[in-house]
Amino acid sequence: MENGIALQNISKIYHKGSNKVVVFNDLNITIDKGEFVALMGPSGSGKTTALHLMGGLDRPTAGEVLVGNKVISKSSEAELTRWRARHVGFIFQSNHLLPVLSAFANVELPLALTRLNKVERRKQVATALALVGMSERANHLPRELSGGQEQRVAIARAIVSDPDILLCDEPTGNLDRKTADAILSLLHILNRDFGKTIVMVTHDAKAADVATRVINLEQTINDNADIAIPEAMA
Amino acid sequence: MINVILPWKNAMRRPARFWLTCLSIVVAFYLFTVISAINTALEASGTDNNQYRLMTTHKICITSSLPIHYGQKIKALPEVEKVTHVSWFGGFFRDESNQLHAVAVEPESYQLIYPEYLLTAEDRINWNRLKSGMVVGRKLAEKHQWQVGDKVPIQSTIWLNNDSGSFTWEMEVAAIYDTATPDTINSMLFLRHDFFDEARAYGRYEASWLVAKARVGSNTEALSRQIDQLFANSPAATRTTTEQVFIKELARQFVDLSWLLRLVVLAVFFTLLLIASNSMSQSVRERMNELAVMKSLGFSSDMLATLIYMEALYMVLAGAILGVICAAVSIDLVQMKFATFLPGIHIDPVTYWKVGGIAVVLAAVCCLTPIIRIYRLGISHTLRT
Ligand SMILES: Nc1ncnc2c1ncn2[C@@H]1O[C@H](COP(=O)(O)OP(=O)(O)O)[C@@H](O)[C@H]1O
Ligand SMILES: [Mg+2]
Numbered sequence: 356m357e358n359g360i361a362l363q364n365i366s367k368i369y370h371k372g373s374n375k376v377v378v379f380n381d382l383n384i385t386i387d388k389g390e391f392v393a394l395m396g397p398s399g400s401g402k403t404t405a406l407h408l409m410g411g412l413d414r415p416t417a418g419e420v421l422v423g424n425k426v427i428s429k430s431s432e433a434e435l436t437r438w439r440a441r442h443v444g445f446i447f448q449s450n451h452l453l454p455v456l457s458a459f460a461n462v463e464l465p466l467a468l469t470r471l472n473k474v475e476r477r478k479q480v481a482t483a484l485a486l487v488g489m490s491e492r493a494n495h496l497p498r499e500l501s502g503g504q505e506q507r508v509a510i511a512r513a514i515v516s517d518p519d520i521l522l523c524d525e526p527t528g529n530l531d532r533k534t535a536d537a538i539l540s541l542l543h544i545l546n547r548d549f550g551k552t553i554v555m556v557t558h559d560a561k562a563a564d565v566a567t568r569v570i571n572l573e574q575t576i577n578d579n580a581d582i583a584i585p586e587a588m589a
Numbered sequence: 590m591i592n593v594i595l596p597w598k599n600a601m602r603r604p605a606r607f608w609l610t611c612l613s614i615v616v617a618f619y620l621f622t623v624i625s626a627i628n629t630a631l632e633a634s635g636t637d638n639n640q641y642r643l644m645t646t647h648k649i650c651i652t653s654s655l656p657i658h659y660g661q662k663i664k665a666l667p668e669v670e671k672v673t674h675v676s677w678f679g680g681f682f683r684d685e686s687n688q689l690h691a692v693a694v695e696p697e698s699y700q701l702i703y704p705e706y707l708l709t710a711e712d713r714i715n716w717n718r719l720k721s722g723m724v725v726g727r728k729l730a731e732k733h734q735w736q737v738g739d740k741v742p743i744q745s746t747i748w749l750n751n752d753s754g755s756f757t758w759e760m761e762v763a764a765i766y767d768t769a770t771p772d773t774i775n776s777m778l779f780l781r782h783d784f785f786d787e788a789r790a791y792g793r794y795e796a797s798w799l800v801a802k803a804r805v806g807s808n809t810e811a812l813s814r815q816i817d818q819l820f821a822n823s824p825a826a827t828r829t830t831t832e833q834v835f836i837k838e839l840a841r842q843f844v845d846l847s848w849l850l851r852l853v854v855l856a857v858f859f860t861l862l863l864i865a866s867n868s869m870s871q872s873v874r875e876r877m878n879e880l881a882v883m884k885s886l887g888f889s890s891d892m893l894a895t896l897i898y899m900e901a902l903y904m905v906l907a908g909a910i911l912g913v914i915c916a917a918v919s920i921d922l923v924q925m926k927f928a929t930f931l932p933g934i935h936i937d938p939v940t941y942w943k944v945g946g947i948a949v950v951l952a953a954v955c956c957l958t959p960i961i962r963i964y965r966l967g968i969s970h971t972l973r974t
Binding site for chain 1: 591595598599602878879882883884885886887888889890967968969972973
């Protein structure tokens with residue numbers, strides 16, 4: 356399972372005042388390197404939580420998160436930060452670009468964490484923007500772009516430092532059908548031709564067509580029953 | 590690169606907020622710089638020149654005159670090298686608002702005691718030849734566009750001129766002096782005491798004060814007492830202090846840099862701190878989401894804290910620089926008016942370093958709360974909201 360993702364015996368409990376929200380109780384998911392997984396399930400079933408656990412943005416209450424051979428649930432905050440910069444790209448539902456920076460500068464942002472020089476950085480940004488078809492809009496500010504274009508820039512930012520894993524949280528949630536399809540096929544290319552491991556949270560039935568596998572999380576809030584993950588077990 | 594440009598762009602996100610906050614910073618640094626300059630002028634000391642110059646004035650009333658012949662008695666003291674006498678002319682040019690720092694001096698002895706007013710040998714000869722000649726500072730000459738040879742009517746608020754029968758004294762520019770250091774006032778007007786004495790309608794053979802140059806290394810305090818002792822029983826008893834003390838005392842009559850003033854500056858800085866912190870907190874609170882995204886991209890809390898610090902630094906530095914510029918301009922404007930009691934008021938280079946230091950610390954303090962917030966920021970939680 357080189358570079359794969361494994362959630363092992365995960366439980367995740369949020370405390371809301373005196374209330375306990377049990378999101379996961381002994382959740383197990385294994386994703387192989389190179390897979391394109393669509394993470395589905397009703398709202399509140401823990402899709403975002405699972406995705407954040409995989410990217411080290413959040414920690415499980417119990418259990419372990421392995422990415423590659425690294426137990427990221429045991430890493431220090433600083434270590435996780437460095438690890439994310441190298442290995443993971445995030446794409447969120449609303450684009451989350453920095454409004455004060457041009458598309459180009461937004462994509463360049465993660466490269467500020469590398470040792471690349473200016474020329475190398477420019478080259479890499481140009482490549483990423485070309486890949487998502489946004490070269491022409493490099494100098495535009497986010498507010499001058501459409502929703503779909505912003506999302507493309509966000510994807511360019513996620514892939515610019517060439518991470519092995521892309522974690523997407525409803526990347527097409529705010530887009531119309533046609534734009535959504537374009538984004539999906541872009542992700543498909545990234546998976547098929549560039550070998551990125553992709554986990555994509557989605558409500559979109561069409562996304563299942565692009566993905567190599569669908570994992571369904573059921574509504575389990577305050578329910579201590581084991582969570583059924585049929586596809587993952589299969 | 591990113592540490593330089595991104596914070597600037599973030600700072601300029603809300604230009605109104607940025608500049609309003611900046612304004613409070615400008616006020617604080619303006620006050621700080623002006624008060625520092627006044628302080629520097631007051632504390633200006635340590636040169637051999639004014640450390641060993643003793644000013645003798647009337648004991649009771651600083652504006653009363655002393656007989657010039659007191660000088661001979663003072664000169665007879667073994668510790669005294671030279672003596673000269675100076676009279677306050679109370680001059681203005683054309684209009685009372687053009688106040689001059691004009692004094693009548695005895696050229697030869699005065700130049701020996703005050704070598705900081707630079708005159709060429711030729712200038713000296715000219716002045717010696719020309720009884721109604723006056724020597725003016727470069728700055729003053731430039732202000733009124735006076736040139737050597739110009740005949741200029743100078744008004745006195747005190748002295749009636751017997752020759753003209755009025756308060757107007759017609760004098761000729763004999764030379765223009767330069768100065769070697771910024772401490773030296775470059776807008777003085779010197780006229781000859783002999784010319785002054787012959788023409789004035791009253792007060793002849795008297796001077797406003799006497800200046801004695803003590804030998805380097807002598808005990809000026811003891812010497813001052815010794816001088817005052819000489820005239821203790823005469824009708825015009827004296828008070829002698831070093832020039833430093835004299836200037837300070839004179840200045841304190843006009844500018845009282847008491848603790849109250851310092852307290853005001855402190856209060857201004859405190860207010861600034863509240864305004865600037867609040868502005869920074871607001872600015873950061875508005876984009877916690879962006880900061881969470883940057884964390885998800887792999888930016889560490891330290892890096893984000895640096896970005897926030899830089900943003901605060903831009904704001905504080907912009908305010909500080911503008912404040913210092915305003916201070917420099919206004920000091921330049923009032924330099925002539927202040928010349929009487931604060932000769933050579935100027936901004937000491939040390940002040941710039943202090944301003945820089947204060948700005949650096951201030952920026953750190955005012956982004957403390959937002960930075961703590963960044964270290965505590967839960968990425969997952971923030972991204973959901
Ligand atoms: N910080 C939190 N505190 C309390 N409850 C939370 C918190 N974050 C998420 N939850 C709860 O956990 C459950 C799963 O949330 P989430 O992973 O966002 O679901 P999904 O993405 O599938 O809609 C939801 O019921 C949500 O209310
Ligand atoms: Mg979600």
